[in-house]
Amino acid sequence: MEIIKTWNYLRGYVIIKVEGLTLERFLNLAAAKDIYLWDIKRINHTLLEMKVSTKGFRALKEVVRKVGCRVEVLDKKGIPFLLYRLKNRKMLGFGVLIFFSIIIILSSFIWSIEIVGNETYSNEVIMELLADENIKSGIIKYNIDKNYIRSILLNELDCLSFVSVDIKGTRLIITIYEQDIPPEKLDINTPCHIVASKKGVITKAIVKNGKTMVRKGDVVKKGQILISGIIVDENTEDNILVHAEGEVLAKTRYFYRVDEPLMKVVEEETGEKMEIHEIKFGKKGIQFFKEDIPYEHYVKNTKEIKPFSGRFNLPFKLFVYEYMEVERKEVKQNIEFLKKSSYIKAIEELNKQIPKEAEIQFKDVIYDVKNGILSTYVVVEVVEDIGQKQIINME
């Protein structure tokens, strides 16, 4: 029914009053002539009120003449009449036109450029590069050649693996994926030493090129030369510089200490909580305080509410801060359990430090209780390659 109503509104209709004695005949004749009448209301004995389409109204004239009744137009409704009235208010129509054209014109410019995913290159560098090609905020978005921008960025900047250029509304979004740069390798012709990268006890030295400076069982410090790149020529007693190469395995130590108090403060939620809402416009915010936080100890939780599930960029942000009351209790921990957990924690930390190629030789754990604090030392001895290339300075 709503569809018919909307259709009628679009086509335009008139509300008429029909006065006469044989109004039923009027209705029958209209129906027979396929004139669509609706919402017919009996006002009194000689009066009917009804709605009829503009087209039907013209056709009604014949019926009216036959029946001999009087028709009066009460109201005209619908788009055609509205447009007719607008004809006399040209400035209003003009205003509407200006309004839409301003919206269209303003939305056809790029107002902001966003660069996502850049790490090695700063925003300014990329912006400058774009500005050189006359791409900056304020340009018309229809003139932007996305492929051109992409090729410029890929050509000018090294180490980019992928660039995507997107226009969303009035924003130009440039997404950059950078390549992982491989670590620098020393040229094989550059003379160098191999030095110790950490202290340790040498267990094995395999030399491919250069002169060994250490023997098995030697204790080396960090930075000490293990394989020298300077060889003395036997005949001329001149120094020859070579590119030292080889593996030097050494026993190194890693240790980690975890301190855990035996008495631990445990925070327990009591279930009491309160919320504070905040609206942020840029950096300025308005907080809606109810009162000061009435809890002695509490945990703060910040949540951002994104209306429309974050699909639109709103000019403000909504935050909800939740304050949950907690009760502090001192609990004495099970010492065996604590030992185990801190041991696991220490091992996890050590695993991060020890290189993957290293071979674990020995592991030791020492527990110590002092002043209510359980200290756990974990010592791991490994054998690993401690050699590190260092270019010989020619002086």
Next chain:
Amino acid sequence: MKSRVDDFKYNISETFELPKDIVLDLPKIIMIGDLELHISNHKGIIEYTQETLRINSNIGILKVEGTNLELKTILSEEIIVTGNIEKIEIIS
């Protein structure tokens, strides 16, 4: 059934399960609660006031009584009446 022809038509519509309002040219009256009344295949309005509505049809005059009766639409084949319908009578 008035005549033999009508009898025949009735039997046919029974056996072939054809809608009788079409085969026998009868008015079809649909009522939605006491709010709305659809009458298709009518033969014109005889009387219309807010309280009574008399409609001509093949089986006689349909008299609808109620309050605030309104004719929502009138077409050559269908009339829709809304309002508070209290009574329907067939005067044949």
